[in-house]
Amino acid sequence: MFDTLGSGFRTVLNKIRFSDDSKALDKALDELKKTLLKNDVYHKTTKEILSQTKDYFKTNPIGKENFLKALSLSLESILKTNLNYGFSYSSVPPTCVLMTGLQGSGKTTTSAKLALYLKGKNKKVLLVPCDLQRLAAVTQLKTLGESIEVDVFNSESKKPLEVAKEALKLGKNYDVLIFDTAGRLAIDEALMDELDSIKKLVKPHDIFYVADSLSGQDGVRSADTFNQKVGITGVILTKFDSDSKGGIALSIAYQIGVPLRFIGVGEKLPDLEVFLPDRIISRLMGAGDIQTLAEKTASVMSDKEVKDIQKKIKKGNFTIEDFIAQIENVKKIGSMSSIMGMIPGLGNVASGLKNMDFDNSEEIKNIKCMVNSMTKKERLDPSILNGSRRKRIAKGSGLEVSDINRALKQFDMAAKMAKQFSGKKGASDFMSMLGQMKAQKR
Known part of the structure; x- marks a missing residue:
């Protein structure tokens, strides 16, 4: 996770290891800029990180340790959109969550990962298959639910709104209801209308947008569109075990102001982690977690x-x-x-x-x-x-x-x-x- 970005940061630090003058700082900042842009960090996000890092040295001496601290502080500022990370529960159960996103982002698998995470917190979870556009989606969710021993709602209805309505009646027996909604290859009005209808019916406590970390700036733009159309309260990034450059994690929080809540760090169902900025920055700097x-x-x-x-x-x-x-x-x-x-x-x-x-x-x-x-x-x-x-x-x-x-x-x-x-x-x-x-x- 963040392999190339973390490696780039360590290269930047080496630029300032043996020098503590302004020339060494300029070289390190130039290398930092190249690293961020190379890893798909949005240019405005890159500019903000560079500005905050440089400002730190107006009142602090130049050196490797201070550069590490300055970079860490600027990354914290970018990533900490608010303190709402991980999963939050509604005051009156059940807690309803809408899983949204484009087709192929890993939305259905992430729904099961989230269910397993909550099961580990001793919560009774019901997975609700509202993705009736993709033929295999319902079967996939049922198979995943069986593998982690989490209930999957079964309905004969062919309409997502009806499935959601039926599931709500059963919902009083559960702590959390996770609605796996339909995605498309591209954003369209039909998708947004369907999501809006389910949203009005379910009145979800959270709306998660599931984004493929390989999608780069396209993923950020899609998340922004979903946010404007239906409103999202958090982002879950998938496929961070792949060859993702990691820039989307820095860009998405800064550009749309919606917190990253979880990240998928592998194909296995336990491979879902709460996105905690301090810990992610520690890994980026090679300090582990x-x-x-x-x-x-x-x-x-x-x-x-x-x-x-x-x-x-x-x-x-x-x-x-x-x-x-x-x-x-x-x-x-x-x-x-x-x-x-x-x-x-x-x-x-x-x-x-x-x-x-x-x-x-x-x-x-x-x-x-x-x-x-x-x-x-x-x-x-x-x-x-x-x-x-x-x-x-x-x-x-x-x-x-x-x-x-x-x-x-x-x-x-x-x-x-x-x-x-x-x-x-x-x-x-x-x-x-x-x-x-x-x-x-x-």
Whole structure:
């Protein structure tokens, strides 16, 4: 997420590393301008960021640390349209939400992601399929709903307004109703009329516009049109795990004055994050986002697991059983690229892992087959795996000895990384934070 933009910012900082004069500042600002425009940041947004960054040095000395602080403050100013981030609830349940956007933006999948996010907050959610224009939309929503065990409203009606009306009658039994409305390949009057009718009927607490992060300035213009026609209260950006340049995130908040509420950071349904400017800026600057990672991890790990891992991180111990257990936990948290982007210093590794799929990866399947053919003693101490043991494991798992050797090599690398990470302040802070979160939940 924000790979090219974050990389560009780090390049800018290097321009001022060894100098503290006005000439170095001008070079850094020029490089910053190029980086922002290259990453699809709107020219007026770029101008504002440059102006605020430069103004900081009217009262502060020039230097790398101050440039980092000045840039962070200007980005905060751009992104903080108001304090309404994430999900908010109406005072009288159920909370009704309209999901709007153009066809292909990921609106239906995002509806399911949002439902899963709310389910994790112990909310009872009903997904309402009002997209009757796209033939597969209703089926897709039902399939997604089943996969996360969230109810999907079923209606025989062929009219979106009727479906919405029927769902409202059932709505008193739920905390949140999410209406997945129809999109088009382009904005047209029919689409807006339909949305306006549903809006008047449902009286939604929030209207989210789902924008494809690859759409650049076109996405900003479309969001602005939806805002003018039906009024939107927030934007959800999808596909931030792709080759998105990231500029739309800075531009959309500044240009239309509507807050980014969530971002989709992967294809998996757990890959939805609340857009919190402070944390996003931290990732952009390469400082990671331990707070979000701890929150996600705390939701899928038991108290015992947290305590056990705390002990093992301190000792630098890491067994094959730990390896498999953490793979299972990671699957619940989200995509590998989104996780790596939250760890300080590892953001640049994330792009290389964006296509890693823990469910379908051949390597992960081989590792699981290998572990299932190992004895308890072998799992706890892989160093005893000599040639004959490896042959036995290969035969029992249906793999080649070369597959076993490769899997063990991957485990060794993971074990070394865990040992190195155990001595870093980031790991200590993370585990301490995780322990506190689990204690607060009791």
